[in-house]
Structure formats: C-alpha cells, structure tokens
Amino acid sequence: MKRLAWFLRHIVASRGATPAIIGCFALIYIIIAFYNDEALVTLLALTRSTPPLAMLLACIPLNLAARLFFEIADFIRKKRLTVFLPQETWAAGERVKLAGRMEADLLEKKLAGAGYHCRHGEGFIAAWKGISAFPARFFLLLGFLLLFSGILLSTTTRESVRTPLIEGEPLPEAMGAQGRVEQILLRDRPGLVLARTLAITVGFFDGSTETTKEFGLYPPGSLHGVYLYPRYLGLAPFVEFTPPERAFAFSSYVTLMIYPPGREDSVEVPGSPYRIAFTLAEPRSARDPYSSGKYELQFRVVKDKAAVAEGTVPLGSTVTRNGYTLAFPNAKRIVMTDLVRDRGLSFIWWSGLCMLVAVAVYMPVRLLAPRREMMFVAHGRGTQAISWAEGGKTAHRSVFHGILDAISRDQDR
Amino acid sequence: MLLRVLKSSLLNRPKAIVLLLLSITMGAAVATAFLGIYGEISHKMALELRSYGANILVEPAAAEDGADLDEADLKKIKTVFWKYNITGFAPYLFGIVDLEAGGKKARGVVTGTWFGKELEVEGEEPSIQGVRVIAPWWDVAGQWPQAADEAIVGVSLARRLGLKAGSEIVAGKNGRSRRFKISGVVTTGGYEEEQLFAPLPTVQGLLAKEGRISRVLVSALTVPMDDFGSRDPATMTKLEYEKWYCTAYVTSVAKNVEEVVAGSRAKPIWQIASAEGSLLKKFNMVMILLTSLALAASAIAVSTSLMASMAERQHEVALMKTLGADRLQVVTIFFGEILIISLIGGVLGYLLGDQLAELVSRIVFSSKIKSPFWLFPTAILAAFAVAAAGSVVPLRRALLIKPVQVLKG
C-alpha cells in the first residue's frame, strides 16, 4: 500500500511529466507540419476534437497541481523540522557522517560567525542563511498551473460567435441580455500601447430601471461571462438607390465592412440585378472619418457583372450618374464583434501575473540572499551533517567544510 | 580569484596601466582611422571602376576622323553566337556643337544615344537597350528623356551653363539648331558629366548624320581572363580555337560582335579597368603597409611599457613561481590583464580613430565618411593583435625569471 502511494506520488508529481507531454504535442505538431501548412490551427482543432489528446493535455495541469501540492506539503513539513527544503533537494546537496560529536555552543558560535541563523533542538542543530526560493517556486508553479488550465479550458470549451454591433440597434441575442447599443465612439487617444480607444455604450432596460455600460478594447468587456472582442469596424449607411428604369427604389440601412478607408464591401440590391460596391474615401482632413463622422462613400453600381455607374457621395447628399441616383442621408457605426465565451481567459491572465511575481521574487533573492542551509544531527556516537544551497554554493561549501573540520578537531582533543 | 587578482592589479597600478592603455589605444585608433579612410577611398574608386560597366567598345576600324558605323547593324548584335551573354549595349553619336542657354554660350559635346529603347529583332525576344541598361549607376536628378526634344545634361556642364531640370538649351551646328528641354541632370563620375545627351535620331538630324553612329558600348557577361584566354587566337589549333571561341572571354565576345558590325573594330576595354585595378592594388598596398607599420609601432610601444612594468613586477612573478604557479598560470594572469586592457583600448581606439578618420577626410578629402560596421570588430582585433604581439617578449621574459635570483637577499 505504501509502495503504491509512493509510486503514485512519483508518477503524478513527476518533474518530467509536463515536459514529456509538451514534447508529445511538439512531436504531433512536427508531424502535422510535414503535411499541412496550417499546423498550429490544425493541432488546436485536433486537440479540441480528439478526447484522448484533450485528456493528455489535461494531464499537464493535473501534474502541476500535484507538484504544487507536494511542494507545499514538503515545505510545511520541513518548516516544522526547522530546515525548510524538501527531502529530494537534499539529495543534491552534501551529506556526511562524522565520528565526532559537536559542542553545541561552540558550533553555534562558529555558525553565527559565518552569518548563519541557528536553532538547536533535541540532538540537532540547524543553521540557515538567506531566503528560500519557495515563494518564487510556488508562484511559478501556480503560474504554470493556471496557464495550462487556461489553455485546456480555452481549447476545449471556447465558443465564439461573430456578429455586428450597430448603433441604435438592439443587442444580438447571443449576448444573453436585453439591451440596445447606444453609441459607438472611436477616439484618437495615443496611449502606451494603443493609439485609439473604442467605447461601445450599451443601455439596458431591466423592467423599470435603466442602466448603461461601456465596453472598451482591452481588457475586453464582458457580460454574463461573454467577452466582447471587437475585430474590425464597419459602417451602416442609409442608402437610397434608384436605377434609371425606375422599376423600384431601394432604401435601407446596409451593413458594410468598409473600414479602414480603401476596403471594399458590397450589397446586393434585393429583387434586382444590381449590386453596389462601396468603399470609404480617404479622409480629406487628418481625422479618421469613423471618429469624425464625415463620411464620403465611393460607390460602383454593377449590373450583371458590368459596372454601369461610379461616383462619390458625401454624407447627406444625393448623386446621379448615368441615370442612377444614390442618396446617402445617414450612417450608423458598426463594430464587428466576436462574442466569446472562454473560461480559460482569466486563468491565463492570472498565470501571467503569477509568473511575473515569481520572476520578480526569484531574481533578487537568488542574487542577493540565496537560501543556504546545513543541519547537524546526533547520530549514535557521531554526527550526521547535511548541507544544501540554492546559490552561493562555493562559499557555503567552504563554511560547511570548515565546521566539519572543527567538529573532528574537537574530537581529536 | 583570477578576476579578483586582475581587478586589484588593474585598479592599484594606475600609472603602468594608463601607459599600456595609451599605446594600445593609439594602435587601434590609427588602424581604425587608416582603415576607415581606406575603406571610403577604395569604395569611391570601386564606384568609378564600376562605371566601366560596359566592357567592349565597338569603334570604326578606319582611323580617320568622321568615320562612323551604321545604326542598322546594331540589331545584329542581338543575333550573334554569344547573344545571350550580351546583357546590353548602347550606341553613341558625338558631335561638337554650340550650346546656348539662358544667355550663356559655350561649345560642347552633344551625344545622341538610346536611353532605354525597346529593340525588336526578328526571331528574338524584344529587349530594352541603351545607357539605362549598361550604365545603371548614372544618377539622374529629374527624369530620363521621354520625348525626342528632351535631353539630359551632365552635371558639370549644367553647372557651367546654369541649367537644371526644366530649363531649355539650344544646340546649333552649321546653321542647323535644335531646342532641347532639359529633363534631368546626370551625375556619372566620368567625362560624361561635360556632355549633353539627347535621343539618337534627334542628334543624327542635328548633325546631319542620319543612320550613323560613332561608337557602341557593349556590356557582356564574360568569364575572367586567364592565360589561355589572352593568347592570340591566330596561333591556336583548331581544337583550341573552338574552346576559345566557345568560352565567353571578353576577347571572344568582342570578336563575335566585330564580325557583325560592318567596318568596325571591337576592343575589350578591360585595359582601362585593369589599369585602375592595379592602381587600387597599389593603393591597397600602401594603406596596408601604413596600417601594419602603425600597428607594429604601437606593438613595440606596448612591448616596451610591458617590459618596464615586468621589470617592476619581477618580484611578483618570482613569488608566484615560488608559490608553485606553473607557466600556464603565470601566463594566464598576465595575459588576462593585457586582454582586458586591450579590450578597453580597442573600444577607446575605435571611438578615437573614427573621429580621426572623419577629421582627416574632412581636411584632406573634404568629404564626409560613413564608418562601416566592420570597423568596430576590426579595431578590437587590432588592439588584441597589438597587445598579443607586444606581450610575447615580456611574457617570455617573465617565464624565464628564476625565483632564486630575484628573491635573493
């Protein structure tokens, strides 16, 4: 039973499991890359659709969680023993049995002289110096745990719907809430990373109360766990189109993905052979038309694959070309948005934070005050001495050896 | 420990170190400066060499003045055996004319040529020929001529007559005259800068030499000349001649061209290029010699100051040996010291030499130079070389020190 527990512990909390699994995925990636140009996308899709692969991926957070658990358990156990490092790390240190017995006071004086803190108890003296890397390790492991949990959740359970948010229109149903897009604002606000900000104001009417909420660019705003991820901007101009034969008149808002200027999008005029292609003209002033509201549409009327009229129409005017009349009295802004339900996202954010903390903690500790420990345990007539260091090994080793020499010299006397 | 010793040794003996640093810095600085100037000058010379992009000159065989070639033969150049190796050619028609522009008058050379003419030869693919093909380095401020009455003018002629893109010039000869619109000013780095270039037919009309040309410059892809290639074809056996003919030596291509252009003599112009090349080689030699002399001088300076400091430190060396240092350990300590100093000296020398090169080129060549990237590693290497060369003798001396003799008494 005990053996089984030991075995389980060593499999589940193995240091090599995570790298091995990552290696497996790397191998799968390489094999896919041999045959396919979109290897990464294929791998993600494959992981999502193949339960065994997803389970393999799930082993990583499992392993990390186990490692974190045992690390903490070891830490607590060793803390009770006054020496703070886990058993397995001691194996990498030095361990020696001496014939001599120590004189506790003398030893403590020597250790203190070398700058070590001491504690002695029933038949042992423990000495330490510096700060343990445990907090850094904890944060690093936690960071990795969160990262891989996030990746797992994200790859397996992410749902995404692309839908336009249009000024003045109700929220799409996928948002899971009743509301109306009140205003979309694009502002030029040079920041540290972003040059422009986007504000989508949404009004909710929940029975009697009316509230508004603003969604920005980053971090993405969310509503009931659904993130709003703006992909690109568009325009919904109100267009009135009359062909020369005057058989019909088309007048409607049309949803066009024509931002930034130069991008073309077209609309089929229903029940007619016409298609109208639009682009947003380059602004005359430096200001972006989307934020200034001064739109100028370039249009091309296509009838049965042949262009029959071309022209430019600014907001609020009417243009007639070759008998085709196009009026552009009004426009609404559109943000093409991915509505994403992804539970892994916050995990990944937190993992980034944890890793930053880990690095920020580890660097100064390792450079300035790495943990160094030694312990002398009475062992029959002799002494068992153990030493371990995370950094500053050379100096620590020489202090340790000096003290061992002193112990055995005392014995000689 | 080694680092500790080096640190203490470097920080606590400022006088000796500064002296050494000075010699190494000087060496690296001089090397950097020389190489910087040299790089710049040879770059300029290479540019000029490149201006001989065409390597075959086709001239009338007859020596007397006024002899010329038939423009109609030009097409045949695209049909010769080595046609695929001929990457381009341009015809020229020269004439001395009276130039008048903006009230200033001068005699000058007008050259009719193809700038970039689409040439169609039956059975071959159409190709673009003209000076734009064979002299791509021509730097035109403005536009290449498009119309028949547009011309480009060489930069020094333009300066003389106060011309710039857009101005007009009148060229006259024997009562006929043409008005040209200057579409651009050309910088070539050669004699062309004194000429006016206009489309060939226009100049032919002006000079009353319809359908005639003075010379053709041909640019061909050739293999480097070797002993075999420079032999006289007349003395070859049939087999050898065949091999010579089917090898794209500049001479064999020239012969090829000569055969199709009536009344012409085609000569390779590598003579000029090789003359320039040998000049460049001599210049190289001088610069390399000067640089190595400067480096040697500073190596000697390093050696002397190291010798002096070694004499001061012989007790130290003897002591190290007494303590049981073997030769490698002694050398490591002293060489490590020198290495560090030479690294610092190299960086300082680079900075100093860069300034020096700029100063020299401003005073002597009145041009600004851009120091190339490779100069930095070169300066560091020069410093290492100087230090290494200068430390051989002192280190040998140090290794020969006998502790018994030095530590006696």
Add this chain to the structure above:
Amino acid sequence: MILARGVTMLLVWAILVMGLARAYAGEKAALTAGCAAGLVAGTIFGFFLFAAVPGEIPFFIIKSALAAAFISLFIVAAIVWYRGTAAEGDRPSVRHAVVAITVFLFAAGYGLLLVCRLPYGTDNSQFMALLLILLAMLGLWMIVYRLEPLLPNIGMAKGGTSLFAVSLLLFIASLSPRLDLFSPLSMKVMKLIHDFVHQFFESMLIPDHPFFRTDIWNYIGLLFSNGVGFWGGLAIWFIPTTGVTLATFREPLPSVAHVRQAAVRRKLIAAQLRERRRRLFFPLFAGLVMAAAAFNSSHPSVEYWDPKPLAVKADSAGEIVLPVKDGDVDLKDGKLHKYLYQKGAQKVRFFALYRSGELTVVLDACSICQPDGYGQNEGTVICYYCKTLIPLETVGKPGGCNPIPVPFAVDGSGVHLSAEMLVNTWVAQVQSEKKLPGGGK
C-alpha cells in the same frame, strides 16, 4: 569536384570515428565491427534505395531519418537535463552490443549520406563509394588502433556521443541543398511564430492593428519578418547542444565533505572541475559543427545546385512523363531538376527548369562544349566545361553555350517528352569525345 567531395567525406568520417573511439575507448572490437558493418550496410542500402525507389522519395526518406535523428537529440538533451542531478563517473559504462549497435547506426547514416553526396547515379559513383569505403576502413583501423591511444584525455558528457555523431551527419547533409535540414527548419519556425502570434492575439482577445500605435505594431511586425525564421531556427538548432552543455554544468560535483584536510579537499574539487571542463568538449564541438552546418545551409551558393539525376523510364508509347508536382518534388520551384534516361548504352541527361513564369526542358549539354552538364547558381546556370554563366531567362533558347532545348508538352498530368526525340537530339547535337577532331593535342 568529386575528389573534393570525397576528401570532405573522408575527413568527416575520420572525425566521426575518432570521436566514437574516444567515447568508447575500451570497446575497440565492438566499435570497429559496428563501424565497418554500419558503413557497408548504409552504403548498400543507399544504392538499393536509389535503384529501387524512383524520384525524390529516397531523399525524402533520408531527410526524414535525419529529422528523426535531430528530434531524438532533443529527447537525449531532455533526459540528460532531468537525470543530471546525480553525479556519476565520466565514461558511460555500456555493453559491447550497445556500443556496436550505436556506432552501427551512426556509420549506416554516414554510408547513406555518402551515397547521396556522390554525383550522378552512375557506375562511376559505385566505384567511388567502394574506394571511399576502403579508405574509410583503413582509416578506421588506423584511428582506432593507432591514433586513439595518442588522443589527449577528453571526457564524454552524458548524451555527448549522439550529439557529436548526429551533428556530424547533419553537417554532411547541410552540404547538399536537398538533404539540408536547417533551411526547412527556419521556414517552419517562421510559420510557427507567425501562427502563434495570430493565435495568441485571437485567444487573448487582443484587438487587431487598427487600434495599436504604429510603432508598437512595427515591433510586433518584427515577429513576422524573414529574419525571425533564421534566428528562431538557429535557436532551435542549438537547443540540444546548449541543453547538454548546461546540464553538464548543472551536474553537482561529488561531495568531498568526508575529507578532513582542506588542501586535499581543494585539490579534489580542482580535479573535478578540470574533469567537468573536459567533458564539455564533445557538446561544445557538436555545437561548433552545428554552427558550421547552419552556415553551410545559409550560404548554399558555395556549391552549385546540381541534383543527382533521377532515372526516368519511358512508357510503352515511348513517352516520358515528369509530374509537375510529386511529393517533395516541385518542378516549379525554380530549381534545376535533372533526369537521366537510358536506352541501351545511350544515356541522355536532361533537366527541367521553371524560369520567367514557364517551364522549359533542355538537355544537360550544349552543342559546343563537352557534355559536362550544368549547375545552377543564383540567376544563372553554369556550364561546367567552359564555366560560362548563362542567364536563367535564356535557358531554353538555342545557341551559344546554352543547353540544347527539346520539344515538350505540359498538361495536367505533367511534362510529356518523346524518348526517341531525346535520344536523337542527344546523338545528333551533343559533342562527345569521339566526335572532336584530332582528339586533343
């Protein structure tokens, strides 16, 4: 050229065997047997492979094997890294059989590459291979029994053997553009980084570039530049050697705490440090070889692209069909693709080349020089006989030292050629020794 290649191959062989002999100094018999058997087996297998499997498939197989070997280096490095916490002796103690199999594999890999590196699949190359093998055997005996004891004492890091041997194999492969691994690696890495950045933006819901500051976006754009593939590839290329080197550094030194005399302790530690420095030799050397391989790969112009001609056969109608795209082979990649057609004693070499937007098929000879064939360099092909450079655009046109064009037709199934026409054109137009007047001076 064949000579130069042969000498290079022999040198690499000598280095390979010397290193192996150092690694397994005590196992001379197993080493010699494994080496010899591996070399012969690899060469025979290589010839068999090229004879039995047409087209680029043998190259694909060999390249895949090399890639597998390269990937296995990562596994080796990972094992060394994770096992590296306990100190052990410097020489791996292994059984004869393991040694024999190990060196057999390496030698076989070498033999395979030897076959690939010899120009033209003709009888000539078999003779050359035989000669090289004989010389190599002689070298093997010399090195193992004579030179090995003279070598200075260099230790062997864990995983050093495979690192060393595979890096040498990769080096040989890098000499030939067809087997080179580094360039494809760079390409794949570039693709991976590109995909990764996109996927990362997508996953983390980071808005796209219209919202970013231009300068920030330019920095992100660096990740999509061409250099990324090279540097990223380089980083991956060196992971195994760097990993083993660092693992060797990380290995704790044996404790000297039981020694009670400080000076003796220090002396032991100094000896351990010296020993560890020695053990770094092989990983560092392997790193150097990998660097040379990467350099070779990124400077391929040192050698003309001159693929070994693929043997082709005519079908019953006397037609030869070259598929435009077949597995790894892509006629439209702008590179020279050489083929060999044999009818009776008459051999016809010809090549297909995609230039100026269309395919062309020409003989591997011109009408004036001796048929030494062509190699390809940037923008030109070179006639090996007269060293004339011929612009790629003019390949397919007759005249000068241009290769002789042959009529062909392209359709969906590939390039169609008439075998009879090929032979006739070759016989009629190509100069061969016997046709030259006088036969030399």
Add this chain to the structure above:
Amino acid sequence: MPVESGTCIIETAGLTKRYGDICALAPLDLQVSEGEWLTVMGHSGSGKSTLLNLLGGLDRPTAGRLLVGGEDLLAFSEDHLARFRREAVGIIFQQHHLIPYLTALENVMMAQYFHSVPDQAEARQALERVGLGKRLANRPGELSGGEQQRVCIARAIINSPKLLLGDELTGNLDHKSTRLVMELLKELHEEEHFTLVLVTHNQEVAGWGGRTLFMDDGKLVKDLRHERKGDDPS
C-alpha cells in the same frame, strides 16, 4: 649518524651546487625525518640558503641525489617542480614577499589559487589562526613587519605542506615580534605535523628547534641535537 625513528622526509646524498667555479654547496649527505624541526646556522655565504633553495625545489643541484618525501626532485620537469612547490612546500622569506596590490586575504588565497581553487572561508580561518582576523582587508603596506610575516606564515601553511622552509624569517623583526612569530610557529608545528627547516644566523632562533646544523663554506660542520626552547615556560 644514527637514523631517526620515523620516516625520512629529506634524504640527500652527495648533494652539490656550483655557480661556475664557486662551490656553493659541497657534497652533502643529510637525512631529516618527518616532523623534525631543523635549524641551519652559518655565516653569510656558507651555503645555507642554497640548501634551502634546493630543498624547496626553487633551484636544481649540480650533482648528487635529493629525495623529498620519497620523490627524486632531479627527475622533475619544470612544471612538475612547480606542482611540487605548491603541494609539498611552504616557504617563508625574510623580506616577506607579499604582492603589494592584494589584501592579506587575497595574498593567502593566491596560494590556494595556484594550488587548486581559492576558498575564502579557509583563508580567513588561516589568518585568524595566525592572529590576523581583524586585518584581512589590509594591504601589505598597511601591516607591520611582524604582521606581514604572519601573513606569510598563513600563506605558507594554507596548502598543508609536508615541508615548511624559513629563510632568515626573523631577520627583519625586533625581539618581541621574533618571539611572537616563533611561538606561533611552535604552535603550528605541533598541530600540523609538518617538517620545519629554518635558516638563520640568530642563535636564539636556533634554540627553538630540536636539531641544528652548522655550515661553513658550503660544508656541513656540525650536526647537533639539543633541548628545545619554549618547552619549559620561562
């Protein structure tokens, strides 16, 4: 000469050293056993320093046999001799010979560095042992003669040599310092069990050892065993 009990650390037979025509050391037969404290006395130029240099592997004899610790120094190459010096011998000079730009601690560590690897804690301990625990970071120029000599002693014993050689080590010291240094040497000799060979012309120093050789003109004149000073508290 009666053979000492215990193993012989120094054994010479017909050991000769000539500088040109001058015979610095006439053929000398000498045996010193392990752990012995030997003093060599004589006038200047009597060959005592030459003997010391030969024993320390600093110089090579012209003729004769020289075994130190059972090894024949004559057969050693230059680098082998250097190894012998760093591992088996510690030498203390009259002029101290410390490296002026290094601190006391670094001077001691230098010897460790040449021997194997430096070890700061051990070097500090050695300096504490010779009573210089508070002057670790001082350069030789800031130390008195006696202190410098003690740094030299710390440096000489740091690599646990079998043989410690002292060349007029009290020549530059006043009476008090001499006594301090000699007491220190006595203490170390008892603890470390090295063999000590001191060259001096100071009668008082000779009294600290158990055996004195008198030399003159390169020849051994007298070999005397006597009571050791300092054994009886005075």
